[in-house]
Amino acid sequence: xxxxxxxxxxxxSIIVPTYNERLNIGLIVYLLFKHLRDVDFEIIVVDDGSPxxxxxxxxxxxxxxGEDRILLRARPRKLGLGTAYxxxxxxxxxxxxxxxxxDLSHHPKYLPSFIRKQKETGADIVTGTRYVKGGGVxxxxxxxxxxxxxxxxxxxxxxxPGVSDLTGSFRLYRKSALEDIISRCVTKGYVFxxxxxxxxxxxGYHIEEVPITFVDRVYGSSKLGGSEIVQYLKGVVYLLVTT
Amino acid sequence: xKHIVKILTMIMAITALWAGLLQVSMIPRSHTWLxxxxxVVSLGCYGLLMVGVGLMNFPTCPQxxxxxxxxxxxxxxxxxxxxxxxxxx
Numbered sequence: 108x109x110x111x112x113x114x115x116x117x118x119x120s121i122i123v124p125t126y127n128e129r130l131n132i133g134l135i136v137y138l139l140f141k142h143l144r145d146v147d148f149e150i151i152v153v154d155d156g157s158p159x160x161x162x163x164x165x166x167x168x169x170x171x172x173g174e175d176r177i178l179l180r181a182r183p184r185k186l187g188l189g190t191a192y193x194x195x196x197x198x199x200x201x202x203x204x205x206x207x208x209x210d211l212s213h214h215p216k217y218l219p220s221f222i223r224k225q226k227e228t229g230a231d232i233v234t235g236t237r238y239v240k241g242g243g244v245x246x247x248x249x250x251x252x253x254x255x256x257x258x259x260x261x262x263x264x265x266x267x268p269g270v271s272d273l274t275g276s277f278r279l280y281r282k283s284a285l286e287d288i289i290s291r292c293v294t295k296g297y298v299f300x301x302x303x304x305x306x307x308x309x310x311g312y313h314i315e316e317v318p319i320t321f322v323d324r325v326y327g328s329s330k331l332g333g334s335e336i337v338q339y340l341k342g343v344v345y346l347l348v349t350t
Numbered sequence: 351x352k353h354i355v356k357i358l359t360m361i362m363a364i365t366a367l368w369a370g371l372l373q374v375s376m377i378p379r380s381h382t383w384l385x386x387x388x389x390v391v392s393l394g395c396y397g398l399l400m401v402g403v404g405l406m407n408f409p410t411c412p413q414x415x416x417x418x419x420x421x422x423x424x425x426x427x428x429x430x431x432x433x434x435x436x437x438x439x
Contacts, residue, residue, distance in 0.1 A: 133434050137425035160435075167434040211418065243409035256404040260397055266353060309353070320411040322418050348354045 119148040119222070120199030120282070121207065124191035127159045128209040135207075136168050136177065138215040146222065148205075151198055153191040154181045189299050193289060196282070204280045213277040217319045221279040224317050231312040233279040234304060235319035236272035246323030258339055262301070265347050269308045270316060273301045277319055284312055298342030302350075309350050364389075 121139065125132055132152065139150060152165050165179045180198050182191070192206060205221070207213040213235070221233045237244050238259065247255070262273050274297045280288075284307065292302045307314060371382050426436045 130436060133429050133436055134422055134425045137428055138421060164435050168429075171429075171432045171434060211422075214414075214418065214421075238404075238409065240409060243411035243414070245411050245415045247410075252405055252408050253401070256408065257401050260400045260404065264397065265357075320414040322411070322415050346353075347357070348352070350353055 116147065117203055117222075118201035119143075119146060119203045119205055119218075119279075120151055120195070120201035121148055121205040121218075122151045122153060122192055122195035122199070123207060123209045124188055124195070125152055125154045125157060125161050125209045126185060127157045127161060129157070129159045129161045129164050131209050131211055132161055133164055133168060134211060135209055135215065136172065139218070140172060140176075142215045143218060146219075147201075149176055149178060149199070149201065151178045151180055151195045153195045154179065155185045155191070156181065156183050187295055189289065189292060189295065192285070196286065196289075199282065202282050204282050204285050205278070206280070207277050212321050212323060214320065214322070217277070217317065218279075220317045224315050225279055228315050229313065230315040231281045231284040232304075232307055232314045234270055234272065234314060234316055235275050235277035236270065236316045237275060237319060237321045238271045239316070239318050242318030242320060244321045244323070254336065258336075262343055265343055266305055266350075268301075268305050270304055270314060272316070273304060275319075276300045278304075288312075294342055294345065296338065298338060298345075301342060302346060305346050305350050 123132070123135060128135075136150060139148070154161050154165065162179060162181055165177065169177045169179065178198055180194060182194060192204075196204060203225070205218065207215075217235060221235070224230065225233045236242055244252075259271075259273065262268065266273075276297070288303055288307050288310070291306055292299060294302045304314070368382070368385055371385070372379070429436050
């Protein structure tokens with residue numbers, strides 16, 4: 108990995124945690140290969156024992172694209188997002204790590220702009236933001252926009268995080284930075300994403316943002332209810348006190 | 351330094367300022383006592399304003415949904431030809 112860095116060649120390990128994403132995983136892999144033609148990358152699929160046959164589809168994809176480009180590193184059951192990243196990183200041979208969702212809400216076409224931004228600024232972390240001009244969402248009800256905006260204002264006022272989109276999980280990390288931060292994070296779910304970026308900000312890591320568009324889940328289901336809001340508030344208070 | 355410490359320090363500084371104003375009594379006492387309430391209410395109003403403005407200017411991207419559908423069709427075709435299961439059943 109040191110040699111790679113010295114030669115100026117960057118390799119990107121794209122970690123995609125999956126659970127029942129039998130259709131989406133194929134689409135994501137196709138789009139990644141389409142938009143990253145001149146980039147040295149590998150895809151690490153961390154599947155948590157999906158009962159819908161996701162892993163079989165991954166094996167079919169490996170036949171098409173090569174087992175050195177698509178790594179299947181499965182786990183026996185749902186074990187959480189944070190540990191999925193850690194598990195993925197153990198098998199990552201790149202010096203940069205990309206994390207993204209498998210449900211097509213994160214579109215691979217933005218990855219070149221993540222990479223470009225990182226090269227231009229030398230940033231340790233590049234995070235996608237849905238809330239700036241050039242970015243955006245689609246498929247959100249007014250209620251969801253309201254809660255999102257309210258949550259964002261609250262978090263900005265209390266935490267001064269230095270990024271406009273705290274709960275986003277479409278990010279590019281320098282591998283060493285991710286390893287460092289993830290070891291200190293203890294929360295779960297999307298609060299975990301917040302914790303990661305806030306801790307990175309506190310530690311003084313150079314963080315840049317790029318606008319991304321977020322089209323709500325095409326296949327499958329997504330939830331945002333009362334308990335999520337309570338969880339979020341608890342998360343903000345936790346971060347207020349411990350970072 | 352933990353973030354909460356920074357915030358508490360700020361609050362203490364503002365409180366000290368308020369206590370100072372009470373002592374000096376350049377402004378009529380009754381107003382000075384109410385300053386914290388004015389402060390909290392303005393903070394609340396500012397927050398609500400920010401939420402409202404943000405909501406009005408929330409960036410949306412309806413065209414992206416169409417582009418995504420195109421991408422899905424393209425991807426499914428390619429993968430089906432190469433023996434990858436792309437059925438939704």
